[in-house]
Amino acid sequence: MADTPTNIAEYSVSDISFSIKRTLEDTFGYVRVRGELGRISRPGSGHVYLDLKDDRSVLSAVIWKGAAAKLKIQPEQGLEVIATGKITTFPGQSKYQMVIDALEPAGAGALMALLEDRKRKLAAEGLFAAERKRPLPTLPRVIGVVTSPTGAVIRDILHRLSDRFPLHVLVWPVRVQGDSCGAEVANGIRGFNALEAGGAIPRPDLIIVARGGGSLEDLWGFNDEQVVRAAAESAIPLISAVGHETDWTLIDLAADVRAPTPTGAAEIAVPVKAELMAGVDDLSRRLASGLNRLVASRRTELRAAAAALPAPRDLLALPRQRLDFSGGNLERGLTVNTRAHRSRLQHAAALLTPMTLVRAMRQGRERLDGHRQRQARAWETTIFRHRQRLEAAAGRLTSGRLEQQLRLGTERLDGLLRRLERAQQARLAEQRARLQGLEKLLKTLSYKDVLARGYALVRDAAGEPVRSAAHVSAGDRLSVEVADGRFEAIAATPAEELRKSRKPKDNPAPGGTSQGSLF
Known part of the structure; x- marks a missing residue:
């Protein structure tokens, strides 16, 4: 297809760029522009590159080295100024800019004024108070990073953590610039706090909010009120690493710790593993050395104490002597104790004779007989009194009423008699049971069972038991009771001769004198 002829002029890129440049310079010439200073850059050449901005637009500007040295005030970010210069273009980047020859202050910038108002408001609520800030964990197991996943910041943090102490890092991807930056960063902080401990996704022990340097406009998302509130409400300790050391945002004031750079945040978050291991090794060596010194000191003290102690044989000499003395007295003490108990037993047995x-x-x-007789008399007296009352009442009553009263009296009397009979039977049963108990006790302690085993009970003429041969004289009449009967006997041998014929502690010979020789 053949080219269609046209009369439109053709320009080279340079021609059109310089044409636009001349048009701008001719149209605007020398101008004065009021605006707020944004990003400011001072390269090594000595020139100053900056932005002039208002709430809707940004104008790039440059101050050449010669003009920068003559400025009455130095440009500072956020300062509202009136810049005097000319509008031109930079053909190398196809953009227009202002070449500033002079600067004069025009008051605080709009953004800075807004920032200061917001800062005062949040400070009044106590969001920046020092007592709200939490200490950072000494050695976190998981670190959550809220930043852009594609920027150099996350690589710097991971590299520094890998060098110092490798651990598990979770990245919450957000935009770190633009209108949605504030909401995304706040959601990232709250999202990490919403993770459950022990869940599928580990809950961080520390959060780092990071971004590289930039102008006030670039960092404006970190001045958002919802970001500041999320940082202040975070239950997980938070490090703010937004911008460079000279940059500051409101999240820096609400965070628990502010780091000068993202790399500095990684250094604050974890210690150096090698240094920790070296410290542990040093403490281990010091502990072992201290224990060795302590053991040596205690061993020396023990030896000194052992040298001051007496010999074991000296310690046991007196107790051994006391033991021998007590052993010698034991037999005598047992004999005396036995005699004392026998004496008390005999005394008690004497009190319990048949x-x-x-x-x-x-x-x-x-x-019991007295109670029965008194009870019988009481019955007779009671019946007699009731009969008298009945007879007296009968004299005062008519025959019909008399019969009724007699019937009631008879019924009461019968009831009393029955109650009296039951009481008498219960009393008799009680006394009978008590008498039976005494009878059983008498049978238990009776000497009849002893007589059945071949013994005899000897009584004197008065009927009292003979307890000793010394109480019997020759010719005394005695009564001897055996198991199947009783017979009389006369004592023939005086007690003195009987005692002389016995030998102490010897048993009598089978054919010798026995108890029968008294008769």
Whole structure:
């Protein structure tokens, strides 16, 4: 297809660029522009590159080295100024700019004024208070980083963490510049806090919010109120690493720690592993050395104490002597103790003779008979009194009423008699049970069982038991009771001769004198 002829002039790139340049310079010439200083750059050439901005536009500007040296005020970010110069273009980048010859202050910048107002408001709420800040963990296991996943910041942080102490790093990707920056950063902080401990995604022990340097406009998202509130409300300790050391944002004031750079944040977050290991090794050596010195010191003290102690044989000499003395007295003490217990037992046995029990039974039977007689008299007296009252009442009553009263009186009397009979039976049963108990005790302690085993009970003429041969004289009449009966006997051998014929502690010979020789 043949080219269509046209009369439109052709320009080279340089021609059109310089044509635009001349048009701008001729149209605007020398101008004065009011605006806020944004990004400021001072390269080694001595020139100053900066931005003039308002709430809608940004104008790039340059101050050549010669003009920069003559300025009355030095440009500072956020300062509102009136710049005097000319509008031109930079053909190398196809952009227009202002060449500034003079600067004069025009008051605080709009963005800086807004930033200061927001700062005062949040400070009044206590979001920047020192008591809200939490200490950082000494050695976190997981670190969460809120930053752009494609920038150099995350690579610097990972590289520094790998050099110092490699650990698990979680990245929450966000935009670090633009209108959505603030909301995304706030969501990242809250998202890390919402993770559950022990869940599929580990919960960070530390959060780093990081971004590289830039102008106030570039960092404006980190001055967002929702970012500051999210940082202040974070339950996980937070490090702010936004911009360079000279940059500051509101999140720096709300964070627990502010790092000058993202790399500095990594250095603050974790210690150097090699230094920790060296410290542990040093502490281990010092501990071992201290223990060795302590053991040596205690061993020396123990030896000194052992040298001051007496010999074991000296320590046991007195206790051994006391033991021998106590062993010698043990046999004698047992004999005395046995005699004392035998004496108390014999005394108690003397108090529990059959005669005592017989006497107690006799007294109990007499009391029972007395109770029965008194009860019988009481019945008769009660019946007599009731009969008298009934007869007296009968004299005052008519025959019909008398019969009724007699019937009621008879019924009451019958009831009283029945109650009296039951009370008498219960009392008799109680006394009978008590008497039976005494009878059983008497049978238990009775000497009849002893007589059945071949023994005899000897009584004197008064009927009292003979307890000693010394109480019997020749010719005394005695009564001897055996198991199947009783017979009389006369003592023939005086007690003195009988005692002389016995040998101490010797048993009598089988054919010698026995108890029968008394008869």
